[in-house]
Amino acid sequence: MVSIARKNLFHDRVRLVISVGGVAFATMLIMTLIGVYYGIFTESTMYLMNTRADLWVGQEGIHDTWHTYSLLPRGQEDEILQVGGVKDVHEFIGRAVRAKISKVEDKEETIFIIGFDTKSGVGGPWEIVKGKKIPRDGQVIVDRVFALRNNIDIGDKIEVGGMELTVVGISKDTFVLVYSYVFVTKEDATKIFGAEDFLNYYMVEVENPFFAKKVADDVKNRLEKLGVKVDVLTKEEFIDNHKEVIDESFSAILLPLVFIGFFIGVTVIGLTLYTATLEKIKEYAILKAIGANEGFMIKIVLEQAFTIAMLGFVAGTLLSLSAANWVPNIAPEFYVEINVWNIAISFVSIVAMSVAASLIPIRKLEKVDPATVFQA
Amino acid sequence: MLIETRNVTKIYGAGRTAVKAVDNVSFSVDNGELVLLMGPSGSGKTTLLTLISGLLKPTSGNIKIDGIEITRLSQKELARLRLEKIGFIFQHFNLLTALTALENVMVPLIIKGMRESEARKKAASLLKDFGLEDRMDHKPEDLSGGEQQRVAVARAVITDPNIIIADEPTANLDSEKGREVMKLISSMVKRGKAAIIASHDPRVEKFANRILYMEDGRLKDVRA
Numbered sequence: 001m002v003s004i005a006r007k008n009l010f011h012d013r014v015r016l017v018i019s020v021g022g023v024a025f026a027t028m029l030i031m032t033l034i035g036v037y038y039g040i041f042t043e044s045t046m047y048l049m050n051t052r053a054d055l056w057v058g059q060e061g062i063h064d065t066w067h068t069y070s071l072l073p074r075g076q077e078d079e080i081l082q083v084g085g086v087k088d089v090h091e092f093i094g095r096a097v098r099a100k101i102s103k104v105e106d107k108e109e110t111i112f113i114i115g116f117d118t119k120s121g122v123g124g125p126w127e128i129v130k131g132k133k134i135p136r137d138g139q140v141i142v143d144r145v146f147a148l149r150n151n152i153d154i155g156d157k158i159e160v161g162g163m164e165l166t167v168v169g170i171s172k173d174t175f176v177l178v179y180s181y182v183f184v185t186k187e188d189a190t191k192i193f194g195a196e197d198f199l200n201y202y203m204v205e206v207e208n209p210f211f212a213k214k215v216a217d218d219v220k221n222r223l224e225k226l227g228v229k230v231d232v233l234t235k236e237e238f239i240d241n242h243k244e245v246i247d248e249s250f251s252a253i254l255l256p257l258v259f260i261g262f263f264i265g266v267t268v269i270g271l272t273l274y275t276a277t278l279e280k281i282k283e284y285a286i287l288k289a290i291g292a293n294e295g296f297m298i299k300i301v302l303e304q305a306f307t308i309a310m311l312g313f314v315a316g317t318l319l320s321l322s323a324a325n326w327v328p329n330i331a332p333e334f335y336v337e338i339n340v341w342n343i344a345i346s347f348v349s350i351v352a353m354s355v356a357a358s359l360i361p362i363r364k365l366e367k368v369d370p371a372t373v374f375q376a
Numbered sequence: 377m378l379i380e381t382r383n384v385t386k387i388y389g390a391g392r393t394a395v396k397a398v399d400n401v402s403f404s405v406d407n408g409e410l411v412l413l414m415g416p417s418g419s420g421k422t423t424l425l426t427l428i429s430g431l432l433k434p435t436s437g438n439i440k441i442d443g444i445e446i447t448r449l450s451q452k453e454l455a456r457l458r459l460e461k462i463g464f465i466f467q468h469f470n471l472l473t474a475l476t477a478l479e480n481v482m483v484p485l486i487i488k489g490m491r492e493s494e495a496r497k498k499a500a501s502l503l504k505d506f507g508l509e510d511r512m513d514h515k516p517e518d519l520s521g522g523e524q525q526r527v528a529v530a531r532a533v534i535t536d537p538n539i540i541i542a543d544e545p546t547a548n549l550d551s552e553k554g555r556e557v558m559k560l561i562s563s564m565v566k567r568g569k570a571a572i573i574a575s576h577d578p579r580v581e582k583f584a585n586r587i588l589y590m591e592d593g594r595l596k597d598v599r600a
Contacts, residue, residue, distance in 0.1 A: 004472065004483070011474035286470045289431060290531070291459025292487045293452055371431040373470055374422045374543050 004287075005303035008280060015272065016308070022268030023312020023350070024319060029261035031320040031346045035336035037254050040246050043335050045239045046173045047181060050126040053090070053203030054212050056238045057219060060229040064241045065094070065112075071198045076228060083222055085206050085215040090122040091115075092201035093189040096179055100159040101150045110179045111146065113160060115189020123203055124183050130154060131169035137188055141169035143180030145332040158182075161192040175333060177246075204232075262349055269308055269357035273301060277361040281368060288370035297365045298358075305354035313350045317343065377440070378538050378570040379405040379428060384437035386423055386593075397423040398434070399593035405572055407538070410565045410583055413574040415590035421574035424590070425541055428572065429462060430454040442538055459487060463532030465561070467544035469524040471516040477527045478503060478512040484535045502530045506560065522553030529560050533569075540564060540571040546580060558583045 009016050056062075057080065058070035077089040094114035101107040116123030118134045125133060125141050131154045135141050140160075142152060147170050152158070156167045165184060174181040190196060206215045216232040223230045233241070277284070284297060317338075324336040386398040398420045405411050413421045426432045428439060430446045431454075439446050442461050446454060458464075471480045478499050485495035503512050506526045516524055525545060532540055540561060546554030554577065562583045565571050573580060581587060589597040 004475065004486075007472075007474040007479070282470075283472050286472065287483070287487070288455070289429070289458065290464055290484055290487070291455050291457075293455045296487055369431075371426045373431075373464070373466060374426055 003303060005300040006307055008276060008300075009304050009307055012276070012279075015276070019268060019272035019308050020311045020315060022272075023265055023308055023353075024315035026261050026265030026268060026353070027313050027316020027346055027350060028319045028323065029264065030258055030349055031316060031338065031342060032323060032336055033254050033258050033261065034342045034345055035320065035324060035338050036334070037250065038337040038339055038342055039335035040177060040250060041243055042337050043173065044176045044246050045242050047176070048235060048239050048242065050173075051203065052122045052205055053092075054206040054209050054235055055204035055216050055219065056092075056233045056235070057202035057204060057223070057230050058200070058233070060231050062231050062233070064238070064245050065201075066096075066242075067245060069095070070200050071195075072200070072202065072230065073228065074197055074199055076202060076223060076226075079222060079226060080202060080204060080219055083215060083218045085208065085211055086204055086219070087207045088120070088122075088205040090117045090120055090203045090205075091186055091199045092123050092203050093186055093193065093195065093199050095193065095200065097160055097192070099182070101152065102157040102159060102164070103152065104150065107150065109146070109150065111142075111160070111182050112176070112179050113189060113192065114181055114183050115186035115192075116183060118185050122205070125169070125171035125174060125181075127172040129170050129172045131167070133169060135168055135184055137185050138164075138166060139168040139184070140165035141171050141183040142167050143174040143182060144170050144172050145175035146180035146182065148332045161194075163188065163192055175335075258349075262353060265309075265312075265350065265353040266356045269305055269312075269353055270360060272308060273305055273357055273361040274364070276304065277301065277364050281364075282372065284365055284368045285370050285372045288368055289373040294366060297368075298362050301358050301361045301365060302354070305358045306351075309350045309354040313347060316350075317346070377404045377406055378442055379403075379572065380438075380440040381424075381428065382438045384424075384427060384434045384439060386420075386427055386432065387435045396593050398427060400437070401590075401593075401595050402437075403588060403595060403598070405539075405570045407568050407570055408565060409585045410562060410571045410573065412580055412584035412587045413572060413590060414576065414581075414587055415596075417576075419590040420593040421590050422543060423593075425543055425572065425574050429464070429541055430458060459484060460535065461537050461539055463535070463537040463540045465525070465528050465532050465540065465542035465545045465557075467547045469516070469521075469528045469548075471524055471527060471531075473516055476513050476515055477508060477519060477523075480516070480527055481530045481534050484531060488535060499530070499534060502534055503527070506530050520553075521548050522550075522556060525549060525553070525557050526560065529557060533564055538569055540569055540573075542571065542573040542575075544575050544577070545573060546575065546577045551579060554579055 059072055062068045062070045080086055080089045096110055096112045098108050099111045129144055152167055154167055157164050206212050212234045216234055220230055220232045321338055324338050327334050382402050384398055384401045388395045388397055415421050427434050481499035482495040508526055511519060511523055545557055558580055561571055587599040588595055
């Protein structure tokens, strides 16, 4: 196909490469930022997704495990098990605490310590990259990011609440934004928190997840009749609550950066098209003189814009996929998730960029005077 | 009549700075006629060609192209009229630099909406007739001046227009190449087209059926 637009673009290859490179980096910026956004969502809800709990029973007023604190009396398992549709009940004891890294002097870091039932394994780590999956008393399974950041390996020790714990396993996908999940037995967690009479949540497995909401209401009613005020959230509701916290905290930071990426892209494509249009202004006058109408001219500019945008998008997507793979090697906390939605949003942004960037060159072309073809 | 002008006047600017570039010009060109427009620089030749092409609106007067009064047409209608009825040849060839000779000739057909394969075939055949079959895939920068102007003539006639408008088509060519280009234009006229050529070049005179002299925007003399 004889495409005047593409022929014009490829005529000056250096400028084309610079333009495509600019759009590729804008795409990479947008895609990576959106990837970080999705990555935070995924990371922060990974624990809830991978724990076999269908219902979370917490103190009345709970919203999420980070910002709202739940304290419930122990010993309610049997009451909950009496509710129709309940398959099993497990204790969850966990909160953020400071941990001393024995290997490094004066080094402390905030971790989220979780005590779980080692017999059922519910509430514990789901993927281990090194060592054991189930700790015994006095042992701990730490998150991979925490281990990498502090140069911790199997056999090293950390100190939490005056208790020294030996690292016996390293888990994966258990880092959430600012702190890592570490796993101990529920007995050790009880000692660390000094909470013999209390726990934080009951994790409930139901027989049929389709009826989870109905079972949740029944659990709430039963416990409230006993004077224990609770809120019972389904796994999905609890995940949504955590996503809401992330959304409230990070949208305000990430969205402006995504817009900056968008404007960089618009500027790059716009400048390229504008200079390309100016350079060929006489040729556009020739086209007008020999009978090309406005639509034909607009099509040329849009085709140029889309060609730059699509080439930049493909290059940017490849760069982003590559970055998503190697960046965690440098910064393990950094999790970039390039999913279908991320690619779709970036694609729509790039298309919008090309349209926006075409407006000024199109206005310029509308003003081209074809009578200038007769001038020397 | 293919071209008919009646009392055409074009004034640039207004008030004390107004310049009358074309002053009350009336003439007509029929099928099979090659009309040469001569006169000194600034006499209004190019402005008159621009008006006939519909690229400028006259201040007053009427212009008919193939029976159509063009002073009342919209920009879109004028573009269509130029595409279908007029072929242009310029002093500086005005080829599109990013396209090959063949693609340059195809451009008017593509604008008209012809299928690419058909346009390619038609353009290649015409370039072959013009003796440029070995130069089709070359870009303008790789062609000589004479070759570029022959490509420009091919582009002008590829849509089979009735009228050819040329502005100094031989000015940048040596005598042999200039003669070749004029022979091509003349052969089109002999097939029933009309041509109006603005030129200072006395070599063009022998190809003309009629010569119009312009001075200070007016037609001074008409020589058959």
